[in-house]
Amino acid sequence: MPKVSSKHPFRIGKSRTGLGLFATEPIKKGARVVEYTGHKIGNKRAEWIEDNTDNRYVFELNDKWSIDGSPRWNLARYVNHSCRPNVEAYQYAMKIYYRARWNIKPGEEILVSYGQDYFDSFIKPVGCKCNTCTNRRKREREAARKKAARKRAAKKKNGKH
Structure with a gap:
């Protein structure tokens, strides 16, 4: 599988829902686009964050660990939700990556499905955009x-x- 480019093939820009990540060069199907980075935290801490803050960037790794992706240096935090996403999340060695589900053209927004639980809790009540x-x-x-x-x-x- 192709590795993350040292020169990022994307930029942060204005999106329909705020800020988003947009391809700046062609991204081939199956290519690793970006790593979801942040602080590794225990799931008890992750639950507390989700229940007591507006932080919506916690990504569960397994039954023990999660990644708090809220730091702005986590470029993957700018990947918005879509019901027809062009990237998918996958885990490798306690890390989360987004890879292209099909070829992505320059200018296209990079989009992922946030999953049913997130959708039901946060997107459905206000309407998916x-x-x-x-x-x-x-x-x-x-x-x-x-x-x-x-x-x-x-x-x-x-x-x-």
């Missing part, structure tokens, strides 16, 4: 408008006001 969900809601609204217009037209045609 990823392109997949935003476009689906847009199509659903448009279909509902067209259906309502057809109903109005049918009533008008039948002489019912």
